[in-house]
Amino acid sequence: MRGRFGGLLVAATALAVVFTLPAAAATRADTATAITVAGVKPAWSPNGSLIAFADLAGPPTSRSWRIYVVAANGSGRRQVVDIGRDAPQSVSWSPDGARLAYDAFSASDQATMVFTVAAAGGQPTRVTPGWAPTWGPGNRLMFVARSPEFSDTRLYLVNADGTGREEFQPCAEAEIGGCFDGHPDWSPNGARITYDTIRGTLSTIWTMDANGANLRQVTPFFPAGANPRWSQDAGQIVYVQYGTQGSSIGDIAIMNADGSGNRIVVKDGEFPDISPDGSTIVFARTGSLYLVNTDGSNLREITTSPAAELPPVTTPVRRCLVPKLAGKTVAVARTALRKANCKTGKVTRVKSRKVRSGRVISSKPKAGTRRPNGAAVALVVSRGPR
Numbered sequence: 066m067r068g069r070f071g072g073l074l075v076a077a078t079a080l081a082v083v084f085t086l087p088a089a090a091a092t093r094a095d096t097a098t099a100i101t102v103a104g105v106k107p108a109w110s111p112n113g114s115l116i117a118f119a120d121l122a123g124p125p126t127s128r129s130w131r132i133y134v135v136a137a138n139g140s141g142r143r144q145v146v147d148i149g150r151d152a153p154q155s156v157s158w159s160p161d162g163a164r165l166a167y168d169a170f171s172a173s174d175q176a177t178m179v180f181t182v183a184a185a186g187g188q189p190t191r192v193t194p195g196w197a198p199t200w201g202p203g204n205r206l207m208f209v210a211r212s213p214e215f216s217d218t219r220l221y222l223v224n225a226d227g228t229g230r231e232e233f234q235p236c237a238e239a240e241i242g243g244c245f246d247g248h249p250d251w252s253p254n255g256a257r258i259t260y261d262t263i264r265g266t267l268s269t270i271w272t273m274d275a276n277g278a279n280l281r282q283v284t285p286f287f288p289a290g291a292n293p294r295w296s297q298d299a300g301q302i303v304y305v306q307y308g309t310q311g312s313s314i315g316d317i318a319i320m321n322a323d324g325s326g327n328r329i330v331v332k333d334g335e336f337p338d339i340s341p342d343g344s345t346i347v348f349a350r351t352g353s354l355y356l357v358n359t360d361g362s363n364l365r366e367i368t369t370s371p372a373a374e375l376p377p378v379t380t381p382v383r384r385c386l387v388p389k390l391a392g393k394t395v396a397v398a399r400t401a402l403r404k405a406n407c408k409t410g411k412v413t414r415v416k417s418r419k420v421r422s423g424r425v426i427s428s429k430p431k432a433g434t435r436r437p438n439g440a441a442v443a444l445v446v447s448r449g450p451r
Contacts, residue, residue, distance in 0.1 A: 099368035102135055102142060105349045106155055106336050110184075111162045111253065113137065113341040116367075117145070117184070118354060119153050119167075132156060132167055134184060137340075137356075139369040146182045146189055154197040158184070159204075159225075160253070166206055166225075168196035173403050173439075179208050181225060191404075192227045197247055200225075201275070202255035207233065209247045217244045220260060234277040248292050251275070252299035253341070257322070259293040259302055270304055272322060283324030291315070294338045295322075303330075303337045303346055303359075317348050319359060330361045385440040389432040390425045395446055398425050402442055410441030414448040422449035 104118035117134045122144075130152050135142040148169035157166045164181050171178040171191065179192040192198075195210035204225045212219050212232075220233040245263040252258070256275055261268045270290040273280040284290040289307040296302070300322055305315035306329060317334040320327040334348040339359065346357050347367075357364045385407035390398045399409045420426050426445045430436060 099139075101353045102139055102367040102369055103352050104133065104354050105352070106153060107347045107349065107354055108156045108158060108338050109137075109340050109347065110134075110158050111160060111341060115162075115184075116347055116354070117156045117158065117165055118349075119148075119156060121152070130169075132165060132182070135367065135369065137345075139367045142369050143186075145184065145186050148180075148189075151177070154209075155199065155248075157198055157200045157206075159200045160202065160255075164200075164225075166192075166198040166200050168198060168208075173406075173408070179206060179223070181206075190226075192225065193221075193223045193230055195221060195223075197249065199249050199251045201251035201258075205229075207249045207251055207258065209249065212244070215244075218246060219244045220246050220249055220258075250294045252295040253297050254299055257295065257299045259295060261291045261293060261304075268307075270302065272302070281323075283320070283322070284327070290318070292336055296339050296343050297341045298343075301339070301343070303339045305335055305337065317346060317357070319346075330359060331355075331357045331364055384438055385436040385442070387428060387430050387432050387434045387436065387442055390428045390442075390444065391432075392420070393425050394423055395425065395444065398428075398444060406438050407436065407440055407442050410443040412444045412446055414446045416450060417447035418450045420447035422447055 104120040107116050107118040115134045122131050123129050131147045132145045151170045153167040165184050166181045168179050176194050177196045179195050179198045180189040182189040195208040198206045198208040206223050209218050210221050222233050223230040246260050249260040259272045261270050267286040267289045268291040269286045270284040270293045271282050290304050293302045293304040303319045306318040307315045316329045317331045317337045318329045334350050337346050337348040339346050354367045386405050388401045388405045424447050429443045
């Protein structure tokens with residue numbers, strides 16, 4: 066449940082390190098070859114049995130980012146969805162564990178969008194422009210987006226079906242240079258929200274109630290803190306602490322929800338999340354996933370045997386299904402075509418006494434026709450009787 070663009074975030078620099086280093090190999094005691102589970106942005110499922118994460122895969126000439134899930138013991142790694150050219154800023158489970166939310170670059174929108182997909186795999190659902198989604202109560206998502214009025218990033222809310230998008234609350238930090246908020250995380254009990262705020266190259270962590278009340282800064286700007294996530298009972302927060310100004314490599318730390326009891330659990334790590342039972346932290350280090358007990362003991366890589374691998378879940382091939390466009394405005398028709406995996410082709414305007422000016426008369430191909438993904442659909446549009 067984290068992330069934002071550009072050079073605002075200390076952790077963004079760390080991505081360059083994490084994404085380029087190769088994963089190490091590991092060998093199990095029974096001499097069977099085991100493979101390190103590579104990836105970033107891990108997230109525990111609500112029941113603690115699975116971990117979702119992102120990884121770069123595919124042939125060298127056409128690599129892409131994919132979302133995977135793996136059992137907490139390293140078995141059964143499987144692909145959920147191929148998301149394309151960019152790593153997601155976060156991966157988040159729905160409260161019932163049935164779906165995953167993530168962000169990905171959308172070529173049709175030429176923007177980063179929030180998506181959801183069934184955890185078992187399938188066709189993704191496009192939700193809204195933005196990034197770093199976190200799933201909360203009432204089937205609502207909190208995410209980060211650029212403010213249309215200001216040059217900063219803020220927290221927004223949206224229903225999982227894409228309706229009801231709204232800014233979460235007025236910018237609480239406007240008097241000190243605007244909001245540069247990110248990495249939101251909704252507590253599992255739905256009562257609290259945590260996020261980080263960037264100032265230059267430093268970051269601090271804040272908490273508040275789900276209605277925006279009791280806003281509180283719980284870490285100083287130095288050492289910087291980022292990527293916060295709640296424990297199951299919202300009593301603790303695990304996060305990344307950067308002890309050197311401008312450092313791109315952080316340490317995994319944990320604290321009480323009020324900021325007290327702050328301590329480093331393990332050195333050198335990114336993107337932490339704490340298990341629902343509160344005993345184990347999963348995090349990324351040099352491109353591999355690790356587990357560590359919350360007291361700092363039993364640090365280990367997550368490994369999986371090739372024999373235990375499950376076949377990847379394949380995403381259905383998208384096709385353009387031409388929607389019914391007659392009578393719609395050109396703007397509405399364009400939106401309908403985009404949602405139907407088509408694109409707007411040549412627009413011809415002709416005289417018409419029967420169809421209002423600016424409305425679609427017909428399309429080619431006609432409604433109901435199936436074409437390859439991204440196929441162009443030509444429109445004939447009325448320009449009125451004159």
